[in-house]
Amino acid sequence: MPPPNQPTQLPGQQLPARENGQFKKLVRFYEQKQYKKGLTAGREILKKFPNHGETLAMKGLILSSMGKKEEALENIRNGIKNNITSHVVWHVYGLWQRSERKYDEAIKAYKKALQCEKDSLTILRDLSLLQIQMRDLDGYKETRHQLFNLKPGQRQSWIGFAMSYHLLGDFDMAQSVLEEFRKTQQDRPASAPDKPYDNEHSEFLLYQNLVLRENGQYEDALRHIQTHEKDIYNKLTLAEIKYDLYMRMGTNDRAETILRDLIERNNENKKYYYMLEKCLNLTNIDDKTKLYENLMEKYPKADAPKSISLQFLTGTSFAKAIGLYLQRGFQKGVPSLFQSVKFLYATPEKVQIIDSLLATYLTNLTKYGTFETPSNIENPTEENEPATSLLWLQYYLAQHYDYLGDIKKAFQYIDQALSDTPTLVELYMFKAKIFKHAGDYQTAASWMDEAQLLDTADRFVNCKCTKYFLRANQIHTALEVAGKFTRENSSPAEYLREMQCQWFELEIAQAYRRLKKYGEALKKCHEIDRHFQEFIEDQFDFHSYCLRKMVLCAYVDMLNLEDHIKNHRFFRQAAEIAVEIYIRLYDHPPSEEDNDKNDNLANMSAADAKKLKNKLRKQQMREQQEKQKQIEAERRKKESQRHRNKEDGEEEKVKEDEIVAEKLEHCEKPLEEAMRFLQPLEDFSGNFVQTHYLGFQVYYRRKKYLLMLRCLKRMKKLDADNAKFHSCLMKFLQLVQSEPMTDERVRTLIDDELKAFGVKQGDSYRKVEEVNAEFIKNHSNSLTHRAEAAKIMLLINPADNIKAIEFVTSLDSNFIDQNLKTCSNIYESMQMGEYGSIESSTLEKYRLACGQRWPQANIFQINPTSTFDQSQPNSSCDSQINGGGGGGGATSVN
Template structure:
């Protein structure tokens, strides 16, 4: 039975609740202890004390105390509510929902419990449960627009658009007075309802609603854009053309408006003259407009393209616009345009030369046009579709000679060195560029990125520290974590991989994984905030974005890098301890045992330090523990590097990758590598088939197909008969009786001029026939001589020979150094 409090103690209990809400935790604990001295089994007080302790960072003690509170009073909604709040605090939303539901059964009229339950349901995408909760909340507070809007959103996210619209209409029918034209919440509600009508496919009604209810909407741009879209979809072309003309008068740089106008004017895409006339009209109307002059270059051809491009290039170079090449490089997919553009720039350079002075002379600044032209050609020859790095360097030097203080020119020079394979020189030049404008954050981050590419981790941190908060505990790196600077953590992790510091590399990749978790969790606060502020359309967009959060390239890159590290750790366990320098020839038993022992010691030391810290009494601060930083018990990643199950750890990164990026062939390839090592042949086959569907001729797909056949033949007797039957029926990439050697040789013959595919075929040849090892190694070294081989492919060949401990390593290195003399990776090692 729950203990009954006296009037004085009831007042004290209210004080405890108030202290908790005001974050006066020490006073709250003191007041709770006063009650508990006389009523040691008062469940509500025990629960509130547990909640305060959790806010002070004493999570384990808080859970223990909350369980005691439940034992004292199982029928207290406060105890169950607090229990749910504790689970929510540790992100265990499933258990929190169970506790909230139990609390709600005990106290059905509690608006606070109902609200907390609803927020967790939408966070977990339990739309059916969310609808029930929101309907109950609407019954309790039917006079608030927020309650109606929330129920409409619940139906919308559940896919019932008609019911969502009906809810909004029902609220509108309850209004006695017409909302003010300046009522922002009503303005957003009208546009949200309009989007619901349009999503149902009833464009005619959506247009009618827009022109009536949305006529004076505060979001004028959205109204104009939707009206133009609806008119086009309804075939009312003349009105649509006027609507798009209005939009272009507002913003003449937006390509989508031009496309809409041309469609509304019913100009056929093959009628280039009429399309060009539309753009020319706006170019004349708005003399400073860039889009009207640039966009026709996308569809013009031949002499018409040459004339238009010549005018555009002269205009941009006369102004010295640095982004001219960036505006035009997408045209390089057309070979004619790729050849025409640089020739026009060269004509620009030659046009005003005289025998007395080789530099172009133009009105105003005599060097601006010349330097911009040289800069364009430097970028042209640095671009991967037209690469000639020697010419690129020649032109960028000319540009720098004219404008030695240009940050852009020095940045491009650094990129040219990067493409030459000289990361050290690239880093030095980018640092020079940074020094030209020390107040520019962009060039600062570029300099740090190039330092990381050159494995200058400490220098990169120092460079980034110029723009981080000096007062941050833990220095610049801690501030970059706080700011969720994903690009830096990714580059830093990849740099540590190259340095052989596996622990630190995994630490960075795990940090990125955790940042995506934080982004997933951060939406929690917006479930109530967006409804309170009336930002419904933005909220729906956010929810849809969150549902595909891990599709982001940032996650894919970090996950693939982490999986690659775990695969290496599995193949050569603890090759380099935690953060030592890796040695590819240190795979003998003694060396590996020594490395493993070192890693275990580092992990045990980190665990002892963490346990000692946990054993210390919690020291409360004036504001509880909100402002205190949690000490990292594994700063160097020693625990991560000491894992005994790298493939299980890799699954943490792989599962979201395969779920959200199934069309990413690198993800499917990584999935195969993980599953084949775990002997999950059905899952490995699924990844292999998915990769083959994306690119059957991919080098890794060929390699994995043969390896899968070999693994299947080897383990067929140990597989369950049903699994084996399914695998054989689905594995159609190779015939059952295929000669693998012949199959591989045919692939090699077919792609003998492609370095990457040739390397995969040679790797398989050595696997199938170990006796041919010497011949395979020589053939790998010969890949360098292929005219299409890139620095990256040559590096892969070098890595392959290194993993084989081949005698051809130095021969390949010397050939590569002769072919790419500026690349540092092929330089002879001291």
């Protein structure tokens, strides 16, 4: 930060020449991060002038950088009191507020500083950065205008001024500024006409063209791109822009020429093929077939045209094309072959063709060693396929039947492949996946661990193994596996948190929720929320960097990304988990949860209670050991950090407030905490029904009628037949009928909307029982809808839940959604008390019925064991090589 340009006029605030030189050194020491020297210089000044405001402020700024926040703030405030008219003290106060991430307060401080020194470039630049960070676009435009007037000769002044208009949508003014700036650029020397401009000028031209295109000036944009084509380095982006402009102007023949060149450049980019179809206006299947035949002939090694043609081909043509595609994949041994054709499984006719071809290939490869039946069976002349073709066919068949839900056949083919080739990692990984789809997460984790042991240097397999152990709720083992690729002498959990490994934090949050450790689950959700807040704050460093380096198009993309960063699926999933847990904590405070555990122990037999107590004790010991490891790792980390900070030139990093799981679990106002996650969900993930369902649940408990109504309207707009929408509507209808409402305007508005929902006719409300019965009749073949209807039956008559339980526990093969996931959710809801108090015999009966349909699912087993007669996977592949190739029994890695 520069020293003041003019000495202040307050008495005692103007330093003599010697102390003024010391103050300049103090500022320089701060800028060079030599904090100890800066403090020493500050003390020397304050010995003679203890009330010098600017020195006190600078001392506070240095102390803040060293982590002494309270002492720093005290010094800065004293500096302001002693010299309130100095722009330096206000600038320092703004810097302190910015370091505390209080951007609004920092902007106010900068504006105060500008009142004292209106033409300070440093303050104006800092203010502009905060304004664009906070998206104060009007203020940003004014500040950039001031900077432009003060420094019209700087490139950044022109670009920042133009961008301020661009972001506000004033494209004409932005283009006018950019064009004036372009005219000031030096032309190419006549002696070197072929010499291009530098890359920064190329980026400027692309940005100028972007503004023209966003303004809808397509002809001007095309003329601009043609004029400056030789000055633009990024030829790929240039070609794509020209294609887009030609298409918008209806010049399809020129667009086609560009697309043909793009395909020649990268014939695996499917986007170019779709663009070519659009350019040629191809809607007829015959025309598409002819086009792709020509493309496949021209690019015989390209996979993209072959894959795209499978989408529209049918009948015999499809059978021939998919046959050649699959054969090529089996011959080459492509592990991702199934993933590349999985989109075809949405069409039942194509699935039948694929199934028939696979059966034929398996028979012929087994008998004759070829995909097709030899023309002369007794004396075949066809060359045999590679020996690995059968292996990859078996691997594909396992994936094929697993996707179709035939678990037994999937196991049959994967076991056959494993017995022939017991050292292929992909086979072990997919067998684990089959167990996962069957609901046996314990055995799935053990098989994935076997795959990881075959290739310990593969990070992808290690991540998969970690995820599978977390799905099996074996958190301690998952951390040990993940620790193979984390930093030495540090806790794996701490390292992964520092690296912002969000998939891991999501999985571990879900594992803790399944284990009913709600505090730990919430801690991970809050950590993910903190990551996204860091993403938003990290953009601060790029506001000045991007203007300086002229990466303007990328900068605009970054601003758009940051504006919607919280619609990312990682944040959405974490927020949903957090809101669900907070609702659970509101309905069942932690003390009640503890009482439930004690009741469960009381209802158990002595032997089962002893086993459970031993299990809980061992689990507690493991957690204590893990916490001790984390404490020790944190201690070593702090020592190392202190050692590095002995060097005066490095700024000490201030540790963020620790998130304590116990405090989160025992929060006083769970619904208010839930709003912290719910609000971003509603702002950025409003196209998901689950968002508004969770919103309704929170507002229902807070008795916010209009907000509940808003959630209902949005749910209906997204999916009127959704089972959760029905249950929410019935709860709202009953609440409106039972609760008195004093505000007539709100009552009128609600009545009008309920008429639109069809639950109010004239001046009378329909009965909840009547609407629920009609809903059941309309969705009699859906188990998901029956489950929500049962909750409404319980809401109508809480004292008698027998009928609701019988209704929801009925299993029938005619249900369209009677699957493992649906029944697991119903079983968990029954265990958590969402259907009222249930007798243990009723719960056991449902568990046994589901266990017969899904015998491998851990959730329906008291002691999870594999129903297949297969041996447990060993710690290495030696037993497989010696003849043990089989499946995997359930293992406990706890």
